[in-house]
Amino acid sequence: MSPTPAERLGELAARVAQDGLSARLRADVAGRVLDVLGNSLAALSERPAEVVAAVVREWGGTAESTAIGSADRLPAPSAALVNGTLAHSLDFDDTHLPSVLHPSAAVVPAALAVAEAAGVSGPSFLDAVAVGVEVTCRLGMAGYDEQRANSVFFDRGQHATAICGTVGAAVAAGMLRGLSAAELTSAIGIASSMGSGVIEANRTGGTVKRVHCGWAAHAGVTAAALARHGLTGPPTVLEGRFGLLHAFCGDRFDIDAVTSDLGERWECDRIFVKPYPCNHFTHAGVDAALRIRAAGVDPSDITRITLGVPEPVLRTIAEPIEEKRRPRSGYHGAFSGPYTVAAALLGGGGLGVFHEDFADDAVADPARLALAARVEVVADPECTAIFPRQFPAVLTVRLAGGEVREEPVSHNRGGPENPLSPQELATKFRLNASRAVDDAAARDLTGLVTRLSTDSAPAMVTDLLRSLARRKRRD
Known part of the structure; x- marks a missing residue:
């Protein structure tokens, strides 16, 4: 058999x-x-x-x-x-x-x-x-x-x-x-x-x-x-x-x-690998918003924003739209297409948006809420055809003077076709770890994990983690 x-x-x-x-x-x-x-x-x-x-x-x-x-x-x-x-x-x-x-x-x-x-x-x-x-x-x-x-x-x-x-x-x-x-x-x-x-x-x-x-x-x-x-x-x-x-x-x-x-x-x-600490369905919108910002678009000139996404993700990042435009907490902001686009357009932390952008006070920021209120999230046929082998998006912004900018993202940042560089991966770990340990400890942890295939062991990693916890408790 x-x-x-x-x-x-x-x-x-x-x-x-x-x-x-x-x-x-x-x-x-x-x-x-x-x-x-x-x-x-x-x-x-x-x-x-x-x-x-x-x-x-x-x-x-x-x-x-x-x-x-x-x-x-x-x-x-x-x-x-x-x-x-x-x-x-x-x-x-x-x-x-x-x-x-x-x-x-x-x-x-x-x-x-x-x-x-x-x-x-x-x-x-x-x-x-x-x-x-x-x-x-x-x-x-x-x-x-x-x-x-x-x-x-x-x-x-x-x-x-x-x-x-x-x-x-x-x-x-x-x-x-x-x-x-x-x-x-x-x-x-x-x-x-x-x-x-x-x-x-x-x-x-x-x-x-x-x-x-x-x-x-x-x-x-x-x-x-x-x-x-x-x-x-x-x-x-x-x-x-x-x-x-x-x-x-x-x-x-x-x-x-x-x-x-x-x-x-x-x-x-x-x-x-995620570059941003939010629901993965929002990432392509963030990628597009960062590109538009890098191109010199002033968010104050934006009168309307359309975020085109795969149809299946609407229920996660766009519905109910009233709550997605005004997240009730930082955690809910991480599942909001309108909010994440607004945060990226206005300039977030880390690799584009970071933890501080999903604090409760950040999602209550009037400037971000005003921009998020201008975001309409729609199903885009081309994005739907690609999903879910990628989580694509197309971001379209209309400016006060009538100009329209469109930024499509077919391959997510952090994926096999668009990977984070070793420096970006290191930056992500360092910034994450800095919320709990100092730079020296972050370097030591990085070294131990990197050497797991040679002369390091899991117990060495966990011993260091406990030591750091004891040090923090003493402090």
Whole structure:
């Protein structure tokens, strides 16, 4: 009998754990780990992360793994919960297209927690992250409807990151615990009963979405532990009549996306690094606004702005339009097409817009609100045809003298076709980390993560993080 898709994923994970991956893939993963750490350090003062940290302190338990921002160790699932929440809290985490999910924010926190607890090497950690991310992305692609050019998960109001990321996190954690191929298959089967997440918060508010990646990491670590101790999962858990894909996607899934060219073609090559800490659907509008600003357009001369976007993203960044033009908080501003365009036109921080542009007082700024009120968001046919392999936009501004400027963006900044430079990536990490640590500490962290494929180890990274937390507590 041919192996099931879950069994094939388990076999891949076991093989990579034994044989290792290429230097190219390991270097790519190290960059993603650094990005997650920077995003997490920047989020330490965010309320959802503080809530989760308070909850896990109440839980207590065996000291195994480091929660970023804490001087003390926690049980590995608890540390994964905290760190996954931090990683996703600012919507600055990477995105895989066209599945439209954020794999690293769920997988890296799970792998880091288990790698520290198990004392594994840097290369083993990077290999586990790579496979966990790959599993996450392939499950997301199984739920991608090519005909409708949309994620079935999202179409049904489900957060694909939280659902698929739980399985990817379980695979990464299982590899680091030395699970066999059969045990890894069971971890997939167990994790498939644990992933969940609805995205109504994107529309009408609430901070629960920020915990989705934390819970996926937590559940993935737990699933791997259960498999390690003998709990089993169904080998047909992905494609079966009552399996994960039928349950979440009905009949609209492509099981071949899970296994096609498995181990030869890597979906992680289609991951985009975010230059701006806001919903990825807004990024092309920001790119276009920055270009228009760089061309010398004075925002005070703008009388009307039209943001053309793919039709499926309207509900996330344009509806209800009254709320999107006047975000009720900084977090809601990160999901607003009108506000992000206005912030970029007026001049934001970082690589174009940065954290300070999504503070509550920033989204209440009269100048930004006045400009956002002039933004109309419409479905653009050409953008819709490209989506979701890119998140394109076309920005058109009409000036007081009657002149019209149009700026189309077909390839997102930070993606494979328009990547951030090494300097831009370093700038993003440094600016993120500066919210929590000094420049010297940021350089030390960068060095340790960069050397994970050679002479560094996850425990060295987490030791430094705890040391920084102790120093801050003394100060």
